[in-house]
Amino acid sequence: xxxxxxxxxxxxxxxxxxxxxxxxxxxxxxxxxxxxxxxxxxxxxxxxxxxxxxxxxxxxxxxxxxxxxxxxxxxxxxxxxxxxxxxxxxxxxxxxxxxxxxxxxxxxxxxxxxxxxxxxxxxxxxxxxxxxxxxxxxxxxxxxxxxxxxxxxxxxxxxxxxxxxxxxxxxxxxxxxxxxxxxxxxxxxxxxxxxxxxxxxxxxxx
Amino acid sequence: xxxxxxxxxxxxxxxxxxxxxxxxxxxxxxxxxxxxxxxxxxxxxxxxxxxxxxxxxxxxxxxxxxxxxxxxxxxxxxxxxxxxx
Numbered sequence: 166x167x168x169x170x171x172x173x174x175x176x177x178x179x180x181x182x183x184x185x186x187x188x189x190x191x192x193x194x195x196x197x198x199x200x201x202x203x204x205x206x207x208x209x210x211x212x213x214x215x216x217x218x219x220x221x222x223x224x225x226x227x228x229x230x231x232x233x234x235x236x237x238x239x240x241x242x243x244x245x246x247x248x249x250x251x252x253x254x255x256x257x258x259x260x261x262x263x264x265x266x267x268x269x270x271x272x273x274x275x276x277x278x279x280x281x282x283x284x285x286x287x288x289x290x291x292x293x294x295x296x297x298x299x300x301x302x303x304x305x306x307x308x309x310x311x312x313x314x315x316x317x318x319x320x321x322x323x324x325x326x327x328x329x330x331x332x333x334x335x336x337x338x339x340x341x342x343x344x345x346x347x348x349x350x351x352x353x354x355x356x357x358x359x360x361x362x363x364x365x366x367x368x369x370x371x
Numbered sequence: 372x373x374x375x376x377x378x379x380x381x382x383x384x385x386x387x388x389x390x391x392x393x394x395x396x397x398x399x400x401x402x403x404x405x406x407x408x409x410x411x412x413x414x415x416x417x418x419x420x421x422x423x424x425x426x427x428x429x430x431x432x433x434x435x436x437x438x439x440x441x442x443x444x445x446x447x448x449x450x451x452x453x454x455x456x
Binding site: 187189192193196200201202204205208217218221222225226229230278279280281284285286290291296299300303304307318322323325328343346347350351353354357358361 | 379380382383386387388390391393411412414415417418419421422423425426427428429430431432433434435438439441442443445446447449450453454
């Protein structure tokens with residue numbers, strides 16, 4: 166949320182207005198601003214570099230073609246994310262044609278207990294790793310989540326959309342976003358726990 | 372929640388709102404009182420908070436130059452088509 170709050174929202178709407186009037190440089194500026202985020206999002210949802218490239222292209226071309234439909238009720242970025250998520254899920258479904266990919270997959274309820282382990286992490290555990298190494302660890306962890314959890318987590322905690330914006334972008338209810346986010350965060354915590362817990366601080370299973 | 376005992380199970384229910392800073396003050400106070408006396412929940416809350424922080428600091432993917440130029444060419448083509456129609 167910090168990122169989207171600090172983004173110059175007025176500038177964004179001005180650019181959209183200019184682009185609507187045929188100012189291609191204004192649309193180019195919108196592309197510059199968001200292409201890396203959209204590419205990362207598409208890469209993580211599709212888990213495929215080539216698909217992510219296609220999604221990036223399709224997202225901006227569709228956004229450009231449908232600019233007149235953008236009402237300005239949401240942020241332009243949220244609208245763009247919605248297009249990118251739909252395009253990404255279509256790619257994913259096509260690749261996994263034998264498996265139904267749905268954001269509505271049921272959230273398992275048996276995991277209703279707090280994880281039982283006492284193994285603290287350092288204050289800034291990521292500092293032990295180089296930037297590239299850290300990015301690879303985090304990417305791998307995200308990729309291990311199921312599509313439903315992955316997409317909610319990416320929108321909320323990586324792209325920093327609000328709960329409401331995420332719900333709108335994914336056509337999910339707010340409680341559904343929150344329960345998926347909790348599961349995703351706990352699963353990722355579990356994965357990072359293996360590499361981040363303090364040296365010698367082995368988990369105590371109660 | 373009133374004066375009801377705040378347990379480890381409540382932590383899971385409230386953890387997401389707590390970490391997002393959107394928990395109402397009364398529940399927040401109860402949750403923090405629980406964290407102060409339950410080391411396990413404290414570690415879970417603290418490491419989940421750190422998990423989120425680490426992901427927020429993740430770098431966007433560098434865009435291959437060829438992908439960028441392919442996109443810009445396609446956009447220019449669409450613009451020309453739009454002008455002609």
